Amino acid sequence: MKKHISEVSFTKNFCLMEADKVIPHIYFIKKGIVRAYASADDKDITFWFGIEGETIVSMKSYVENKPGYENIELLENCELYKLETESLRKLFNEDIHIANWGRKFAERELVKTEELIISRQFKTALERYKDLIKHKPILLQRIQLGHIASYLGITQVSLSRIRAEIR
Template structure:
């Protein structure tokens, strides 16, 4: 099934499937809330989501997730403390959900699943690090071009306002970049 794409044996995949559940969340719904301890981790089966936070009354997007992406509150998953982010759907999403407690228990009992879980977390950390470096070193036009190349059709799925926020620019600046391409 959907976890088979991650290099797990059939037995390990079945262990995870038995502990998790598939849920559907409607469009524009926040399901991970800043300031709260999130008790679950998710895998996006269909749809897309964003991680965002409120800064001085302004919604700041800093992550987009698509099919196959693992999502969780880092602070809650790793430190069992309230998260700093909100995670909201941008489309109706079908998600595989597992409690962090169940995942930790399975990780303790299965080296293969533990390595898979670590790898999923590391992949998200690498994406975050790359994004931080790109924000510091690349002009917005280059970041936009790379976003479009990495996610063809993203402008059909995510509003330009959300994309501008993700790029750290105004919607007017994004319109200017789009006109120049």
């Protein structure tokens, strides 16, 4: 496995993945933090943050070999492990343990996606913010409030009100 992985570093604000392009590799975050966002009507909408230990993948590129819809921007200087998608597919065929890791990864991503959809549909912005405090408080220390507000689906002014209400 190690012979298939390379270590790479990029600086803050680097665009690691661009929308409308097929991305032929995945990354694992060794150090740093990233965000995934989509652009609509000249507005960026953040829908995911990745921190140390997490995987960065354009699922549409990975699963269907088609252009993805997300941009991945580095919010800090990052150290990453890079793995070519084709190498990973070969490893899935050669090693049942790696294949099982891939299946479990896909299952976890599906659950996270379901939770995000349900949260956006049924929870208030205040509840979503409290969930963020409870489950990923490190994000609030390392990410600017504009990105947090976008992730929560609210304006920065609304986020300021919510933060004042909680204090």
